[in-house]
Amino acid sequence: MTSTEINGGDRFESVQSIRDALKEVSYLADDGIASVAFLADKLGKPVLVEGPAGTGKTQLAKSIAEITGSKLIRLQCYEGLDESKALYEWNYKKQLLRIQTERGDNTEDWTDIQDDIFSDEFLLTRPLLEAITSEEPVVLLIDEVDRVEVETEALLLEILSDYQVSIPELGTITAKQIPLVFLTSNNTRELSEALKRRCLYLHVDYPELDREREIVLAKVPNITASLADQVARVVRSIRQLDLKKAPSVSETLDWARTLMILNIDTIDEKIAKETLNILLKYQTDIAKATKELSVDD
Amino acid sequence: MLKLLNGFVVELRNAGLPVSLTENLDAMEAVQHIPIEDREAFKYALGATLIKNHAHWRSFDTVFEVYFSLRGPEYKIGDGDGDSDIDEMWREMQEQQQNADGNGGQGGMDGMTPEEIAQMLMQALMNGDQGMMRAMAKQSVQRFAGMEPGRPVGGTYYLYRTLRNLDLDSMLEKMMDQSRQEAPDDLTTLEERLEKEEYSDRIEKFKGEIEAEIRRRLVADRGAEAMAKTLRKPLPEDVEFMHASRDEMVSLKKSLQPLTRKLAARLARKRKHGRKGPLDFRSTVRHSLSYGGVPAEPQFKYPRPSKPELMVIADISGSVAAFARFTLMLVYAISGQFSKVRSFVFIDGLDEVTDYFKATEDISEAIHRVNTEADVVWVDGHSDYGHAFEVFWNKYGKDITPKTTVLLLGDARNNYHASQSWVVKEIQQKARHVYWLNPEPKSYWNTGDSIVGEYGTFTDGVYECRNLRQLEGFVEKLA
Numbered sequence: 001m002t003s004t005e006i007n008g009g010d011r012f013e014s015v016q017s018i019r020d021a022l023k024e025v026s027y028l029a030d031d032g033i034a035s036v037a038f039l040a041d042k043l044g045k046p047v048l049v050e051g052p053a054g055t056g057k058t059q060l061a062k063s064i065a066e067i068t069g070s071k072l073i074r075l076q077c078y079e080g081l082d083e084s085k086a087l088y089e090w091n092y093k094k095q096l097l098r099i100q101t102e103r104g105d106n107t108e109d110w111t112d113i114q115d116d117i118f119s120d121e122f123l124l125t126r127p128l129l130e131a132i133t134s135e136e137p138v139v140l141l142i143d144e145v146d147r148v149e150v151e152t153e154a155l156l157l158e159i160l161s162d163y164q165v166s167i168p169e170l171g172t173i174t175a176k177q178i179p180l181v182f183l184t185s186n187n188t189r190e191l192s193e194a195l196k197r198r199c200l201y202l203h204v205d206y207p208e209l210d211r212e213r214e215i216v217l218a219k220v221p222n223i224t225a226s227l228a229d230q231v232a233r234v235v236r237s238i239r240q241l242d243l244k245k246a247p248s249v250s251e252t253l254d255w256a257r258t259l260m261i262l263n264i265d266t267i268d269e270k271i272a273k274e275t276l277n278i279l280l281k282y283q284t285d286i287a288k289a290t291k292e293l294s295v296d297d
Numbered sequence: 298m299l300k301l302l303n304g305f306v307v308e309l310r311n312a313g314l315p316v317s318l319t320e321n322l323d324a325m326e327a328v329q330h331i332p333i334e335d336r337e338a339f340k341y342a343l344g345a346t347l348i349k350n351h352a353h354w355r356s357f358d359t360v361f362e363v364y365f366s367l368r369g370p371e372y373k374i375g376d377g378d379g380d381s382d383i384d385e386m387w388r389e390m391q392e393q394q395q396n397a398d399g400n401g402g403q404g405g406m407d408g409m410t411p412e413e414i415a416q417m418l419m420q421a422l423m424n425g426d427q428g429m430m431r432a433m434a435k436q437s438v439q440r441f442a443g444m445e446p447g448r449p450v451g452g453t454y455y456l457y458r459t460l461r462n463l464d465l466d467s468m469l470e471k472m473m474d475q476s477r478q479e480a481p482d483d484l485t486t487l488e489e490r491l492e493k494e495e496y497s498d499r500i501e502k503f504k505g506e507i508e509a510e511i512r513r514r515l516v517a518d519r520g521a522e523a524m525a526k527t528l529r530k531p532l533p534e535d536v537e538f539m540h541a542s543r544d545e546m547v548s549l550k551k552s553l554q555p556l557t558r559k560l561a562a563r564l565a566r567k568r569k570h571g572r573k574g575p576l577d578f579r580s581t582v583r584h585s586l587s588y589g590g591v592p593a594e595p596q597f598k599y600p601r602p603s604k605p606e607l608m609v610i611a612d613i614s615g616s617v618a619a620f621a622r623f624t625l626m627l628v629y630a631i632s633g634q635f636s637k638v639r640s641f642v643f644i645d646g647l648d649e650v651t652d653y654f655k656a657t658e659d660i661s662e663a664i665h666r667v668n669t670e671a672d673v674v675w676v677d678g679h680s681d682y683g684h685a686f687e688v689f690w691n692k693y694g695k696d697i698t699p700k701t702t703v704l705l706l707g708d709a710r711n712n713y714h715a716s717q718s719w720v721v722k723e724i725q726q727k728a729r730h731v732y733w734l735n736p737e738p739k740s741y742w743n744t745g746d747s748i749v750g751e752y753g754t755f756t757d758g759v760y761e762c763r764n765l766r767q768l769e770g771f772v773e774k775l776a
Contacts (some may be wrong), residue, residue, distance in 0.1 A: 015331070015338045018652035035331060036345045042330040043323065050351060187351075187555060188562050196349040197319055203351040209498075233491045240494070242661060269487045284657070293487060 011041045011068050011137075011180070018067075027056070027063035028211055028217040038203040039065060041296045046160050046181035048145075048196065051204035053186055054248025058143060060204070061182040065139035070180070073134070074141045075127040083155055087165055089124045118169035128156075129165050131260060134173035139180045145195075145255070146185040153192050156183075160198045170291040207249065209236050220256045230267045231256045238279060238289055255279050269293060302328065305364045309347060310355050313532050316347050336365070349671055352552055356532060362509065363516055414440075414679045418463065422499050430499070432524035437463055438514065455511045465500050470495045495670075534765040538620040538736050546619065549765065550661075553623065553737040556769055557630035564773065574598040604636040605702045605729065605775070610689060612707030613673065614644045614680045620736035620762065621706050622664050627772055628704075629654050629663070636700075641693070642667055643685035646675030649693070680710060682752075683717035690720045697727045702775065705733045705756070709742075709749035716748050721755040734771065 012018050019034045026045040029037070037060075040047045049057045065072040075086060102113050122186040125133060131140040142156065159165055163175035183199060185191060207215060219222060231252065239246045247255075255278045264271055273290050280286045302325060323346040331342045340361055348357045414437070421429035438455070441462035450520050455467040469772035476492050534552060536545045580596035588594070609628055632638045632654075639651045650669040675684060699702065703724055712767060725731045733756045735742065736751055742759075743750045753759040762768045 006705075015335065029336040032341040032344075033342040035335075038338075039327050039330060039342055039345060042327055045323070047345075048349075189559050193317075197317055199349075200323075200345040201349045202345055203354065230491075233495065234487075235489055237494050267487070272487060293490070 013056060014037055014038070021067040022063055025063050025066045027059060028030065028207075028214050029060075030207070032202065033060065035205065035228075036200055040180060040200055043200070044163075044178045045181060046199045046239075047190070047202055048183045048185065048199035048200045049204055050080060050185045050187050052206065052246070052248060054250040055204045055206060056249055057182075057184040057204055058141065061139055061141040061184070064180060064182070065141075068137060068139065068180070070137040070139045072139050072141060073127050073131045073179075074143060075146050076143045079147055079149065081148050081152055085126055086128050086152075086155055087126050087159075087265065088129045088167060089126065090118070090169075091122045091124045095122050121228060123170070128159050130172070131158065131179050131181075132163055132171060135176060137177060137179070139182065142183045143188060146188045146191060149156065150192055155197050157194055159196065160195070162272075185227075206239060206246065209233065212236070212249065212252060216256050219253050220260060223256060223260060224265060227259065227265055227267070229254065231259065234267060234272060235279065237293075241289060241292055243280070243285045243288065244282045245280070245285065251279050262287045298328070298333075299325070301364070304609070305343075305360065306347070308360050308364065309357065312360055313535065314348065314353050314356060316742075320347050320349075333365075336404070342367075344509040347748050350469060353532060354533070355548070358761045361534050362512060389759050397529070397569070405578075415463070418503075419468060419471060419475075422468070422496065422503065423475065430503050431506050434503060434510050438507055438510045442687070455515075456508055459507055459511070460504070465504070469496055469500060534769075537763045538623060539616060539763070542621060549623070552765065553626060553630075554719075556765065557627055560627075560769060560773060561631045561633065564631065574600045575607070603700070604634060606637045606698070606700045607635045607639070607704065607775075608645075608693075608697070608728075609638070609703050609704045609706065610685075611640065612644070612680055612685075613642045613668070613671075616710075617706070617708050617736055618668070620734075622668075623735065623765070624704075624706055624768060625654075625664060625667070626661070627768060639693075639696075642671050642673055642691060643682075643689075644673045644675075644678055645681035645684055646673050647685040647688040648672045655719070679712050680707070681714045682707065682711045683715040686720040690723060694720075694723065694727075697724060699727070699729055702730045702732070703728045704775075705731065705752070706736075708735055708737045708747060709733075709752055710746050711748050713746050716751050718748075718751050718755060725755050725757070731756040732775070733770075734762040734768075735759060736762055738763060 012021075015031075015034045015038045018037050021031050022029045022034070036047055041044070049060060051057055062072060064070075078172055098117050099113060104293075122130075127140070131138050145153070145156070160181065163178055164172050166172045183195075209232050213228050214234065216228040216231055217225065220228070237250045237256070255275060258275055258278050259267070259271075262271075262275075272293055276286050276289055280289060301375065305322070306316055306321050325344055327342045327346050328339065331338050333339050344354065344357055348354060359652060414433075418433050420436075421433050437459050441459045473489070473496065476496075477489075534556075536549055538549075541549060574597050575595045577598040581592050581594070584594045584596055585592040607628065609625065611625060613621045619700065621642065628635075628638060628640075638654075639649065640654065641647055641649050650667045650671050651665075653666045653670070659664055675681070705721070721731065733749065733753055737747070737749075739761050749759060760767070760771050763769060
């Protein structure tokens with residue numbers, strides 16, 4: 001495993017070392033992925049990972065966490081996410097309780113109580129704050145950031161550029177170590193310029209034939225090389241069709257596993273057609289692919 | 298290095314890519330960590346810091362190749378680490394050839410006949426041998442392109458000359474034949490399809506190699522700045538519908554899908570984002586019953602903007618066909634945002650094509666049917682807006698309601714027929730809005746046989762829609 005230095009900036013030695021380390025946890029990175037991950041560490045900048053669904057965007061963050069031995073903190077974005085869910089929240093029940101107990105004896109001054117109830121003790125940390133206050137190295141994954149509203153995006157800006165959170169009652173909390181931050185997006189909407197500017201940009205696309213074959217080999221136990229090759233080639237062929245939703249890597253893996261369970265070692269047309277519904281999820285797509293695969297052009 | 302990067306960034310901006318100052322600084326910092334010798338990583342480092350939109354990657358790629366294919370030490374890497382391998386392979390190949398033919402003593406590739414070259418190329422492609430393919434690309438360019446320094450022709454000319462000599466189209470057939478022969482038993486259709494795709498993929502790669510080689514040579518000859526200028530291509534969203542090449546069409550189509558997805562999401566959000574309207578008195582009183590008559594929970598009327606009904610009337614004659622196609626695709630892709638969409642196409646006759654879109658979920662198939670099956674020719678198949686509008690008014694005019702928005706698409710080049718602009722006037726009186734979208738640049742309007750001005754006076758607006766960006770802007774406003 002690579003070094004697990006707490007200070008950001010030297011988790012990895014070189015681009016190649018990332019690739020090798022990722023390979024050990026069976027994540028096969030291409031040049032782009034490895035160099036961007038390397039840079040993210042060196043420059044201490046977040047990475048915005050974009051690409052079609054099911055191409056291993058989230059997995060990348062998980063694997064990076066694994067190879068650096070860091071804790072993975074995940075913030076799943078959704079519509080209506082606000083700062084009390086993403087950043088921090090005051091534990092008002094506990095605050096109330098505190099005030100109640102003070103009421104009995106009037107020994108303490110009001111200002112003391114006020115200072116007291118707005119202290120760390122009453123602060124509930126949410127993923128973002130947790131990531132920067134953590135003592136141990138952390139990989140922060142902000143998943144599907146395109147789901148939040150444009151206004152909420154602004155919440156992320158401070159933490160992404162300066163690794164700090166400002167809490168009006170407490171002041172600014174700066175990061176004890178610089179976490180590796182990954183934001184993923186399925187590109188359902190254009191992210192704001194401000195957010196994009198603060199990030200390194202990485203587009204993860206469907207893998208090339210060779211890489212997909214490697215992935216299948218790595219992820220599906222006991223699969224033969226020839227079957228993996230066939231799987232990758234059929235999937236590539238299907239992706240070239242004009243489909244509503246092209247098969248993703250995870251669907252390729254599902255398909256390969258299915259073929260393994262069915263004890264199939266060579267794919268012919270009949271088998272391909274019968275199992276298409278694992279790769280494709282729309283009836284029109286399935287119909288189209290069936291037609292294409294059987295017609296001899 | 299600094300100067301080189303600066304030039305590079307300036308060129309990116311010239312190509313229309315938005316690169317901000319901070320991004321520039323990031324790039325500067327990034328390249329300090331990644332050695333320029335690691336070309337791929339270097340490229341991705343620059344890409345990650347400078348390019349924040351995948352659609353821009355292609356343009357970035359081109360500029361990068363131009364700027365960094367020659368300069369400094371990387372030129373040597375470009376073919377340096379390849380060269381030794383290639384030489385070796387070269388010798389191997391020659392030995393093989395000698396053994397096979399028994400005609401020793403040819404002096405390198407220059408002495409080979411075109412047939413032999415083709416044979417070798419086929420070998421290389423069959424084996425999928427990267428290094429060999431690159432070497433072949435180099436040799437073919439050297440031999441066939443006939444490049445002369447200082448000659449003012451574009452790279453495409455050389456590309457054409459090289460490819461003509463190599464005859465890659467028949468190469469695919471030959472390769473298929475050979476693999477058919479080599480296979481122990483007959484290939485199934487699936488296998489054949491896969492083989493074919495594999496080979497055409499390799500041929501594409503080989504073409505890419507040739508292109509890169511030509512570009513390298515041109516850059517060496519003319520310098521990066523001049524080259525970058527000639528290679529500058531508009532971004533997909535800025536490609537003009539009327540002058541798009543086939544490749545550009547493909548990339549347009551590709552960028553249309555994410556665009557519609559984004560547009561639909563944005564519009565849906567816009568509709569949902571209803572602010573509170575005025576107090577709903579009835580509802581407040583009704584709710585107050587549960588509080589013993591105290592109106593503790595005020596109710597508000599939420600504005601529910603009605604979805605417009607849309608009628609699209611599109612000219613699909615030659616020059617504007619692409620534009621009509623894209624608009625129809627876009628409109629149907631977000632048809633959820635309209636309560637009803639009806640579409641009509643015309644050249645000099647008019648036909649309703651709504652059913653084609655209803656019958657299938659697949660928009661491109663529907664468009665295909667529109668182009669092949671719709672009955673749009675009345676006399677001679679030259680645009681006649683006047684007649685088409687007249688037919689529309691007589692047949693479908695009664696269906697226009699005050700809720701309907703009518704979209705007219707076309708360049709209004711009427712071939713000097715009667716304009717019948719009274720139809721548009723009638724439509725305007727009945728419909729909620731009438732818009733005209735014109736794919737021609739504004740400066741061409743009302744020149745020659747274009748009478749967009751005459752129709753325009755009876756519409757609520759004539760919009761220039763030359764590229765996807767403008768089209769997207771209009772549709773967003775519409776829904």
